[in-house]
Amino acid sequence: MEAIVVKELSVGYDERVVIEKLGLSILKGKINVIIGANGCGKSTLLKSIARVIKPQSGAVYINGKDITKQKEKAMAKQIAFLPQEPICPVGLTVRELVAYGRFPYQKSFGGLSKHDKEMIDWAIEETELQEFAHRKLDTLSQGQRQRVWIAMTIAQETDIIMLDEPTTYLDLSYQQEILQLLSKLNQTAGFTVVMVLHELNNACKYGDNIIGLKNGKLICEGSPCEAITKENLSELYGIDATLQISENKQYPICLDYEVTKKVALVG
Amino acid sequence: MKEIRIQKIVILLVIFFIVSAAVYLSWGSYQISFADIFLTFIGRGNTFQETALLNLRLPRMIVAICVGVALATSGGIIQTITKNELADPGIIGINAGAAVAAILVVSSQTIYYYHQLGSFSIYLLPFSAIIGAAVSAGIIYFLSSHKGIKPKKMILVGLGINAGLSAFMTFFIFRGGVGEYNRVLIWTSGSLWGTGWEYAKILLPLVCVLFGLVLLNYKKLDVLQFSDEHITSLGLNRNNERKKLLTYAVVLAGGATAFAGNVGFIGLISPNIAKKLVGGSHKHTLLVSALISAIIMLCADAVSRNLFSPIEIPVGIIISIFGVPYFMYLIIKEN
Numbered sequence: 001m002e003a004i005v006v007k008e009l010s011v012g013y014d015e016r017v018v019i020e021k022l023g024l025s026i027l028k029g030k031i032n033v034i035i036g037a038n039g040c041g042k043s044t045l046l047k048s049i050a051r052v053i054k055p056q057s058g059a060v061y062i063n064g065k066d067i068t069k070q071k072e073k074a075m076a077k078q079i080a081f082l083p084q085e086p087i088c089p090v091g092l093t094v095r096e097l098v099a100y101g102r103f104p105y106q107k108s109f110g111g112l113s114k115h116d117k118e119m120i121d122w123a124i125e126e127t128e129l130q131e132f133a134h135r136k137l138d139t140l141s142q143g144q145r146q147r148v149w150i151a152m153t154i155a156q157e158t159d160i161i162m163l164d165e166p167t168t169y170l171d172l173s174y175q176q177e178i179l180q181l182l183s184k185l186n187q188t189a190g191f192t193v194v195m196v197l198h199e200l201n202n203a204c205k206y207g208d209n210i211i212g213l214k215n216g217k218l219i220c221e222g223s224p225c226e227a228i229t230k231e232n233l234s235e236l237y238g239i240d241a242t243l244q245i246s247e248n249k250q251y252p253i254c255l256d257y258e259v260t261k262k263v264a265l266v267g
Numbered sequence: 268m269k270e271i272r273i274q275k276i277v278i279l280l281v282i283f284f285i286v287s288a289a290v291y292l293s294w295g296s297y298q299i300s301f302a303d304i305f306l307t308f309i310g311r312g313n314t315f316q317e318t319a320l321l322n323l324r325l326p327r328m329i330v331a332i333c334v335g336v337a338l339a340t341s342g343g344i345i346q347t348i349t350k351n352e353l354a355d356p357g358i359i360g361i362n363a364g365a366a367v368a369a370i371l372v373v374s375s376q377t378i379y380y381y382h383q384l385g386s387f388s389i390y391l392l393p394f395s396a397i398i399g400a401a402v403s404a405g406i407i408y409f410l411s412s413h414k415g416i417k418p419k420k421m422i423l424v425g426l427g428i429n430a431g432l433s434a435f436m437t438f439f440i441f442r443g444g445v446g447e448y449n450r451v452l453i454w455t456s457g458s459l460w461g462t463g464w465e466y467a468k469i470l471l472p473l474v475c476v477l478f479g480l481v482l483l484n485y486k487k488l489d490v491l492q493f494s495d496e497h498i499t500s501l502g503l504n505r506n507n508e509r510k511k512l513l514t515y516a517v518v519l520a521g522g523a524t525a526f527a528g529n530v531g532f533i534g535l536i537s538p539n540i541a542k543k544l545v546g547g548s549h550k551h552t553l554l555v556s557a558l559i560s561a562i563i564m565l566c567a568d569a570v571s572r573n574l575f576s577p578i579e580i581p582v583g584i585i586i587s588i589f590g591v592p593y594f595m596y597l598i599i600k601e602n
Contacts, residue, residue, distance in 0.1 A: 047496060050496060050499060050500050051499055052495060052496045052499045052500075054414075072499070072502045072503060072504050073502040074502075075502060076500060076501055076502025077502070079500075080500060081496060081497070081499075081500035083494055083496035083497060083500075085494065086493065086494055086496075086497055087350070087492070087493055087494040087497070088493075089489070089492035089493070089547045090542070090547050091542075091546045091547045092546075092547055096548075100489070100490065100493070100501065101501075103486065103490055103501045103502065103503075104501060104502040106486065108483060108484070108486055108487070109483065109486075156500075156501070164496075
């Protein structure tokens with residue numbers, strides 16, 4: 001089942017074309033990981049799906065419906081997006097920030113409903129932030145802050161959550177913590193996860209469906225074992241990679257690599 | 268806990284507001300005691316008290332409050348939309364645009380100056396100032412939006428347009444005679460001199476309606492503090508909302524500037540003080556910054572009327588004297 005279908009999508013900034021006639025599917029109930037070199041159009045793809053950028057041509061369907069034919073609020077109840085560098089209004093506590101996830105459900109006047117409060121509590125519990133709920137966001141560590149943003153994203157009560165590089169700027173243990181959290185949310189709460197990751201081994205370990213992009217075009221798509229091959233990595237990043245299968249034989253691990261051609265710098 | 272703190276602050280500010288309003292009405296070259304103010308309001312004052320209070324001080328007080336509320340609200344909107352706490356209505360070119368329009372009117376009016384002081388003349392200056400404000404805001408909006416408003420670009424374009432218009436203003440002042448020069452100078456410094464019921468009758472409903480409209484949008488303003496991606500993802504059409512709220516900001520600040528001239532700094536400091544006192548939610552900051560601004564306007568105008576009496580100093584100058592140190596403090600703290 002597809003949660004999102006992208007058809008013949010072309011996106012660009014002024015003259016520069018970033019994505020050209022791209023077609024791909026995001027699988028429902030799975031963790032979909034988008035990989036690719038810098039500037040390959042990963043973030044642009046997420047922003048187009050989230051309607052932040054208007055595509056030049058082509059279409060995006062979420063749950064079978066064209067995104068341009070729906071109201072903003074209706075869309076916000078189907079898909080939540082955590083951008084790469086979110087801005088937090090000054091002086092908010094964790095709970096206040098998470099409460100913003102309920103905005104699509106609120107009337108322009110009045111407080112939070114009982115259901116809103118339940119969803120906020122649930123989001124804070126799922127992300128294990130109970131003890132920080134009344135702390136100011138700027139008193140938290142990077143990893144904790146990222147968990148708060150994820151709590152706000154899931155409080156939006158959507159089937160699909162999109163995250164743009166959720167582990168960038170985090171150290172190794174925090175990276176695993178965030179990815180384990182997303183994996184748990186996927187398995188227990190049934191979220192369809194779409195995210196951009198830079199770390200190949202994390203992508204393989206946590207991803208069910210890998211999407212490899214280069215210069216705005218689809219290079220590979222499929223399970224980690226299908227998509228992450230020596231040939232595809234050479235095509236995607238211009239590297240000669242040494243791969244090995246994981247102990248549980250579920251996904252490939254990249255042990256080492258050498259740069260062969262400087263494709264990444266040209267793209 | 269937090270709600271109780273905010274309630275206390277609001278109650279305290281309301282008390283301050285009532286006290287400053289009472290002092291404002293009582294203090295002047297003709298002193299009226301608080302008891303007499305009360306008696307005059309229920310129709311038992313003498314003729315002098317009635318004239319001073321009901322015909323002079325009360326309308327001027329209403330205009331002062333309206334100007335304060337309008338500029339604070341406009342400043343608050345602009346700071347949120349540009350995501351810059353040092354932005355104020357001047358950034359969207361309102362003050363400079365209104366001032367240039369006013370100067371053009373004043374300098375083209377010189378021939379008729381003495382025999383055209385009817386009601387038309389009372390409204391001509393404010394009316395043309397509003398148009399000037401709208402035109403310059405429109406130009407800044409047009410130049411800084413390419414497929415949607417770019418907040419950062421708006422600040423830079425605003426600064427540029429302001430500099431250009433100020434040069435134009437200086438040029439006209441040099442060309443004009445002493446008479447116009449003075450009139451323009453008072454106006455561009457921001458003054459409530461000579462305001463009566465004619466101004467209050469227009470400004471009061473205008474500010475009430477717009478302040479209400481802005482308050483109705485407090486949740487949207489809160490969401491507009493996030494990044495563009497987040498705003499869209501939360502289901503808000505960011506360009507439409509920004510356009511709508513900027514229009515409210517232009518009308519509020521344009522209206523205030525039209526009647527009171529360039530009252531600087533108040534649109535900058537009031538929202539900032541409010542944010543320090545009650546935090547980031549617009550539900551509280553809009554109300555608190557309006558209250559603070561009204562109190563500042565009342566105090567500053569009372570001082571400007573009385574300190575060097577019978578000479579009146581423009582209220583904008585009094586506010587600037589206190590506003591500049593605060594502005595410096597903000598900039599130093601920012602680094």
